[in-house]
Amino acid sequence: MEQIPYPLRTERLVLRRFEPTDLDAYYAYQSLPETARYLLGDARSLAECMERVGKFSQQKFSQEGDWASFAVELAEQPGLLGEIALKWGTGGDAEHGYVGEIGWTLTPQAQGKGYATEAARAVLELAFGQLGFHRLHARLDAANDGSRKICERLGMRAEGLFQQNWFLKGEWTSEAVYAILRSEWRAQQ
Template sequence: MLRPEYPIRTERLTLRPFAEDDYADLHLMTGDPEVVRYLYAEVHSPDETRAALQRRIGQTELTGEGQWLVLAMQAEPEGEPRVVGQVVLRWASAVHRQGELGFTMSPAFQGRGYAREAAEAMLRVGFEQFGLHRIYAACDTRNAPSWGLLTRLGMRREAHFVEDEIFKGEYGDQYIYAMLDREWTKRQTSST
């Protein structure tokens, strides 16, 4: 079982499991067409968001391959605690010690560096606590803010898949970014 110690704190964020009280903030994300534009999910109705919240509440640890650790990014931008996004880590392979990183931001809080803080914290959890060898992320090639963040995190672009799947009714391209545990360690050592 892989479970981080909660809460995970960064300079401005608390990363923690989702809770019932997070419905309104979650629906601001799941109900927004721009937020889900590059996600496999469609825009959620209020009932679909409630169901999604229930799933997230239970995604607090990894006990087997294919499972997702899904954490709320809580900030206090105006002095009030708000869920400004979510960060995820999927256990992609136990044998190969690989994980998949993802993040989603509420539109009102994009461009403030919260996603970077949360993604760095999740990379730390994956490499330093869970002992993963490689963490990768996939993103639509049109999602420049996402792949720009992956680049700033020090992940390298490993692949450009051209029309590799039908995404929301049309063939889409995607980039694959990755980082190895030794690259993470080197990056941490050189930044201190």
């Protein structure tokens, strides 16, 4: 697969590679219980954030199982607002296309402005274009309305609901899976 051509640009945003200097802003939103509310893990410690930002800033997207983390910031006002994550999953190949997963997180102050959807669109366009993906899916807590609405705005299909598949934050929750094929993405552009 081709290397990720950082940075990507949209109307309002720049999606770039993480840098070690993103640590404070990353920790500020990743340490919030509201950020972790619908995620598998708990709010992250400073040590976890240091490890993750360090890893993100040196990521290679060279084999199945690898992740690409896009740091999202405003074009006109640099500063980390959140991230889009793209995973190269198992099941595709260079000839027929790759399969993978996409996810998103924004700092609370940046929510409600369409930034996550705008940034995810740029990553889908890259994935289905230059990177040669065939299919992308998203996995979410079915109660995560914000995330579900992003999937719907992107034209992703609700493919499954796994009842009480995750024990999260003290209760059984259901997992929803949304997905989109390259042909479907192309058809709606």
